[in-house]
Amino acid sequence: MVIFKTVADIQAYIAKQKAEKKKIGFVPTMGALHKGHISLVEKAKQDGAFVVASIFINPTQFNDKEDFDKYPVTTGQDILMLTEAGCDVLLLPSVAEMYPEGSANMQSYNFGYLETMLEGAHRPGHFKGVGQIVARLLDIVKPDAMYMGQKDYQQCMVVTNLLSQLYREQAPEMVICPTTREQDGLAMSSRNRRLTEPQRALAGRLYQCLVSIQAKQSDKFSIVQKECNDLLMEKGFDPDYIALADANNLTLLEEYEPNRKMVALIAAKLGNVRLIDNMIINPDSN
Numbered sequence: 304m305v306i307f308k309t310v311a312d313i314q315a316y317i318a319k320q321k322a323e324k325k326k327i328g329f330v331p332t333m334g335a336l337h338k339g340h341i342s343l344v345e346k347a348k349q350d351g352a353f354v355v356a357s358i359f360i361n362p363t364q365f366n367d368k369e370d371f372d373k374y375p376v377t378t379g380q381d382i383l384m385l386t387e388a389g390c391d392v393l394l395l396p397s398v399a400e401m402y403p404e405g406s407a408n409m410q411s412y413n414f415g416y417l418e419t420m421l422e423g424a425h426r427p428g429h430f431k432g433v434g435q436i437v438a439r440l441l442d443i444v445k446p447d448a449m450y451m452g453q454k455d456y457q458q459c460m461v462v463t464n465l466l467s468q469l470y471r472e473q474a475p476e477m478v479i480c481p482t483t484r485e486q487d488g489l490a491m492s493s494r495n496r497r498l499t500e501p502q503r504a505l506a507g508r509l510y511q512c513l514v515s516i517q518a519k520q521s522d523k524f525s526i527v528q529k530e531c532n533d534l535l536m537e538k539g540f541d542p543d544y545i546a547l548a549d550a551n552n553l554t555l556l557e558e559y560e561p562n563r564k565m566v567a568l569i570a571a572k573l574g575n576v577r578l579i580d581n582m583i584i585n586p587d588s589n
């Protein structure tokens with residue numbers, strides 16, 4: 304795996320690969336890699352892509368300074384994992400490389416409803432930061448396909464929207480990969496490392512809530528939602544939201560709709576670690 308720290312160097316290298324007609328598959332990350340991240344690299348490899356990953360803890364998408372300061376950094380281990388997975392190139396830039404003119408002077412994108420609800424409501428400015436950094440990375444890497452995780456469902460929708468704003472034609476394909484989970488169902492996340500042992504033992508409850516939301520479609524959603532909320536509170540979680548939405552546009556739904564493709568989304572703090580997860584309901588509907 305070739306590692307680049309500067310934009311000029313990686314651009315020159317990627318241009319050579321493109322000249323050789325290689326398809327560039329891009330996996331943007333913030334590091335502290337786990338099997339979920341590696342599954343994205345593996346999917347890109349399976350698709351026959353020349354795989355470029357990036358590790359950049361983007362300061363502009365953190366609304367919570369403590370979350371930013373405590374974000375785990377495990378670069379040596381990350382490099383080993385990416386190499387083992389067959390990743391071809393890693394971009395490991397500094398803040399100055401990514402925001403040479405300062406982040407305040409960069410173009411900002413509007414995502415309307417998508418950036419003001421759920422994660423957007425609880426993390427003001429978060430999706431503006433995501434839009435800014437993904438646009439910058441796309442400009443550098445110029446991928447044929449982006450590989451992102453369903454775990455961050457709303458982020459996938461924001462980035463899909465960004466692609467439609469940035470490209471009139473030949474937009475990179477957006478490949479959304481399934482959530483990789485621990486044995487107890489907990490979605491893998493870099494933030495899981497910050498859980499204490501007792502918190503980690505409880506954290507699978509989030510997934511169990513999603514399973515019960517999916518299983519209890521003959522009940523009223525408001526009742527299932529309250530059951531989940533009560534259970535999480537009892538176990539020491541501080542839920543931000545437990546929501547049901549249309550899977551295609553994230554319109555919030557008050558009740559289950561039998562023939563609609565829906566998504567249940569959940570966010571809760573356990574101590575000072577904020578966890579998110581989601582599950583598609585009726586995946587075969589529209």
Ligand code: AMP
Nearest residue numbers: 332333334339451452454455482483491
């Ligand atoms: P992050 O490093 O948290 O910004 O995540 C980088 C990419 O990995 C994003 O597209 C995430 O959605 C994806 N990702 C994070 N956790 C998982 C997981 N458990 N399974 C699959 N993809 C994931």
